[in-house]
Amino acid sequence: MRQQPRGDSRGILDPSRMLRQVHFRRHLPAAPLRRYVEHYWLIDWDLREPFTQHVVPHPAVNLVFQRDGDGRETGEVAGVGRELFTITLSGRGRVCGVQFRPGGFRPFWRRPVAELTGHRRPLTDLAASWPPAAAHHGGICDGTDTERRRALDDLLTGWAPEPDPVTDEVIRLVEEIRADRTVLRVDAFARRHGLSTRRLQRLFLDRVGVGPKWVIRRYRLQEAIEQAAEGPPPDWATLAVDLGYSDQAHLIREFTAVTGTSPAAYARSLG
Known part of the structure; x- marks a missing residue:
């Protein structure tokens, strides 16, 4: 079992520029979750000018929580993206992301993962058909890295993925x-x-x-x-x-x- 998160920049276009603009880091999840999760990725920014980042997506599902400068937190499930992903960041904000191992989201989703491919779906839209989505009440992006990692561990563990x-x-x-x-x-x-x-x-x-x-x-x-x-x-x-x-x-x-x-x-x- 890996003891450190992956250190490559695969998929990130111009990674050096990104690291100059935002505070980006990866952390491993709790040991029982590592069979499903590649790593957690955290980004904090405080920008004077907007910054645009391009990413060539991995064949992986991501769970993404974003906190804007006003303190509002939203969560979404991002299925495998077939196209170049582009995002523009501005002002202040935080992101807490979960990159699942390719195939690793299936025990949480419990349905064909192809249903999510090419889509980004707010957790609030999934609450009716996927009860665990209702468990998110905010606060994932609060606190230190350790606190954010613990919040993600608790969230994913509470969804009781079924070994397969x-x-x-x-x-x-x-x-x-x-x-x-x-x-x-x-x-x-x-x-x-x-x-x-x-x-x-x-x-x-x-x-x-x-x-x-x-x-x-x-x-x-x-x-x-x-x-x-x-x-x-x-x-x-x-x-x-x-x-x-x-x-x-x-x-x-x-x-x-x-x-x-x-x-x-x-x-x-x-x-």
């Missing part, structure tokens, strides 16, 4: 895709694990919210973005081959379609 070996299997499969760059084709990955392609697709749609092909492509694209952000511009032709794209042009098209800018222009913008 199939969900555990899917979480392991997604983690393998994330960590193993050689995973490039759905059919080969399914055979590796003794599953039919159709069975693998059904499992991912139900537990993760998107299909395995989308997960593979998203993780490989996030690797390309991370390499562009963290060092000298890579050799894009070589990187395209390493990440399973048919050629450099294929990587450039997908990179541009998702981020809105070409790889070369993105790398230059970080200079």
